[in-house]
Amino acid sequence: MxxxxxxxxxxxxxxxxxxxxxxxxxxxxxxxxxxxxxxxxxxxxxxxxxxxxxxxxxxxxxxxxxxxxxxxxxxxxxxxxxxxxxxxxxxxxxxxxxxxxxxxxxxxxxxxxxxxxxxxxxxxxxxxxxxxxxxxxxxxxxxxxxxxxxAGITAYHAVRKAAASLPPGTTCVVNGAGGLGHVGIQSLAALTATRIVVVDRKSEALKLAEQLGAHETVQADGSHVDAVLDLTGGQGAEVVLDFVAEQGAQQDAFAMTRRGGSHFVIGYGSNIDIPTIDIISTERNVIGNLVxxxxxxxxxxxxxxxxxxxxxxxxxxxxxxxxxxxxxxxxxxxxxxxxxx
The missing domain is CATH 3.90.180.10 (Medium-chain alcohol dehydrogenases, catalytic domain)
Structure with missing residues (x-):
């Protein structure tokens, strides 16, 4: 063969x-x-x-x-x-x-x-x-x-874990709307009533995200962390699902997470550098996700x-x-x- x-x-x-x-x-x-x-x-x-x-x-x-x-x-x-x-x-x-x-x-x-x-x-x-x-x-x-x-169950597994933290009135950021992220958007829409905010560099990926259930889309152009904070009243999202986790996206994902929120690391490729004081003072969680x-x-x-x-x-x-x-x-x-x- x-x-x-x-x-x-x-x-x-x-x-x-x-x-x-x-x-x-x-x-x-x-x-x-x-x-x-x-x-x-x-x-x-x-x-x-x-x-x-x-x-x-x-x-x-x-x-x-x-x-x-x-x-x-x-x-x-x-x-x-x-x-x-x-x-x-x-x-x-x-x-x-x-x-x-x-x-x-x-x-x-x-x-x-x-x-x-x-x-x-x-x-x-x-x-x-x-x-x-x-x-x-x-x-x-x-x-x-x-x-x-x-790709499918990796995204679904993360959403399944995050769903308990995403009742109506919450916000979930999907960082990256590619092969995994576009499944994550649909899984969020199927399992939760959260507001879905999608961040991606590509305009075509954001258009697809809108078709799949995203409520808001944000272009990753350097001002995207501030844009997400603006959308959440300066607080950040209850959950950020990071499907990128490289080239700085992993740092942005943590920065978009609110106090007491959870940053799910799904993509990989780079290290996360977070001062421990930023974790303990805000009680934010960093959660790994394997298939x-x-x-x-x-x-x-x-x-x-x-x-x-x-x-x-x-x-x-x-x-x-x-x-x-x-x-x-x-x-x-x-x-x-x-x-x-």
Whole structure:
């Protein structure tokens, strides 16, 4: 089969032929990929940012946002069968550790993250686990939903956590309306009655945000922190969801958060430098956010299949994977790039 393989950090992957995956264990599932999302994390992987975190051995296949059709199953698999349309939770899990038992399965003590620390789905086939498979309506097109498997649940998970702090009368700032942010806007609209203020550098991203439910939009032109403070009576927002978290956006996000508010760090790439006195004197929270749980993805797919959350995508054939990565790096992808084998 064809696969997008990383052989060396700081060099582009190659598209090459590798052996098809095979069933080896009773809960194994092989999925014929119908759509694989292209994520900024893939760029960070190439840039070596994940080397020490993942411990992966090169070469390997990247791609961690995957959907398709079940191709083959192990002897103990009962929840899906060949031919089923599925989206894959990004972390196949053990189901036995304390985190899994608590429903916190993205923190499984024995998980693997295809595309980050094991072979991923930028390929024609992917081997995963029955525990990662969520069965979808047969009419669902994998290429339309694949990026919900990571970008989607990452945004949804943050909104799900923040929702308790966002009753009517509050304000939530969405910092960055790109691949994750545009899902975050829709999730906020579905789960809360908060006022949604979206900040982005790009006019086209702000126009999309308005279409998706933003009540106010602010151009990130250097005066955006003051603009948000003006919109909130000088107080700042109860919650800021930072989908950028690099190139200074992470500092702006904290500055837009009100006293007692919460700054959710979802994007990554730069450090946050906050004087401790600014944290304790205002009791502001800085909260990390890692993908989401299996149940988060189940809930998100209910919204997606009801048309309440949609992905804005640009599709590329698998052979054009390097073009998709380059376009993402250049900032010319609106929404999410999807590889279709």
């Amino acid at each position: 064809k696969a997008v393989r990383l052989h060396e950090y700081h060099r582009q992957p190659t598209i090459e032929q590798v052996p098809d995956p095979e069933i080896a264990g009773p809960f194994d599932v092989i999925v014929k990929i119908g759509g694989a999302g292209v994520c900024r994390t893939d760029l960070h992987i190439i840039e070596e940012q994940w080397r020490d975190k993942s411990g992966v051995t090169l070469p390997y296949t990247i791609g961690h946002e995957n959907a398709g059709w079940v191709h083959a199953v192990g002897s103990a698999v009962s929840n899906v069968a060949p031919g089923d349309t599925v989206i894959l939770h990004p972390t196949p899990t053990c189901g036995l550790c304390r985190a899994c038992r608590a429903g916190d399965d993205m923190h499984c003590a024995d998980n693997a993250f295809p595309g980050i620390d094991s072979d991923g789905g930028m390929a024609e086939y992917l081997k995963t686990s029955a525990r990662a498979c969520i069965k979808l309506d047969p009419s669902t097109r994998p290429e339309d939903v694949a990026a919900l498997a990571d 989401g749980t299996y149940n988060d993805l189940v809930e998100l797919m209910v919204l997606a299949e009801a048309g309440q959350v949609t992905l804005h995508t640009k599709q590329y054939p698998l052979d054009a994977a390097l073009d998709a990565l380059a376009d993402l790096d250049a900032g010319v992808v609106s929404g999410r790039a999807i590889l279709v084998p």
